[in-house]
Amino acid sequence: MSDTVDNPFFARLWTVMSTHETDAIRKLRRENLAGLSGRVLEVGAGTGTNFEFYPDTVSEVVAVEPERRLAEQAQRAAVGARVPVTVSTDTVEHFAAAGSEPFDAVVCSLVLCSIDDSDTVLRQLLSLLRPGGQLRYLEHVASDGGRGRLQRIADATVWPRLFGNCHTHRHTEQSIVGAGFEVEGARREWTMPRWVPLPVAEFAIGRAVKPSLVQ
Numbered sequence: 001m002s003d004t005v006d007n008p009f010f011a012r013l014w015t016v017m018s019t020h021e022t023d024a025i026r027k028l029r030r031e032n033l034a035g036l037s038g039r040v041l042e043v044g045a046g047t048g049t050n051f052e053f054y055p056d057t058v059s060e061v062v063a064v065e066p067e068r069r070l071a072e073q074a075q076r077a078a079v080g081a082r083v084p085v086t087v088s089t090d091t092v093e094h095f096a097a098a099g100s101e102p103f104d105a106v107v108c109s110l111v112l113c114s115i116d117d118s119d120t121v122l123r124q125l126l127s128l129l130r131p132g133g134q135l136r137y138l139e140h141v142a143s144d145g146g147r148g149r150l151q152r153i154a155d156a157t158v159w160p161r162l163f164g165n166c167h168t169h170r171h172t173e174q175s176i177v178g179a180g181f182e183v184e185g186a187r188r189e190w191t192m193p194r195w196v197p198l199p200v201a202e203f204a205i206g207r208a209v210k211p212s213l214v215q
Helices: 008-018 023-033 068-079 092-098 118-128 145-156 172-178
Strands: 038-043 058-064 085-088 103-109 129-140 182-190 202-209
Touching (some): 008 068, 023 103, 023 129, 023 202, 058 092, 092 118, 118 172, 129 172, 172 182, 172 202
Parallel strands (some): 058 085, 103 129
């Protein structure tokens, strides 16, 4: 996520997909944001799908979206949000380098799969949080067995090219712990029947915390 992204095909595709999300995914989005408060950094905001679900206890959302076409849509969604939302095409690296005021929470929804070096970005997100701050994540992750094999095939062929560099077989929760977060609550959810042969049917939703002793 080091540069502004120009991906018109994916921007059109994601616009359609984000307006046709299932009730199961929207329910998970709402749950992922429940109970947040203070100043929040959202990474990879897309079209601003999350904005309507932020609780009133959030004082400010800084939403980062490097794809300019998606950022324009997110800016329009921000106008109708219940909480103040600022959409930026700056990157996580920019905030880390600028010494931004620490955030109370970071939100990642369906974005860590598309970052080339997610381990580095997660460490940067840790540095942007105040001690005790939370990472809320909702991500599709690596599965076992036959679906895991399907994911590896998808990742090695057309899936990343079609879906904005999305990689379906990532051990995201291991990366979160490896970056220095402490996972306090996490589970897996299926958003489609298990028999549906899609590599992105299983999601991880969780809450991780920056240890108080980490500056």
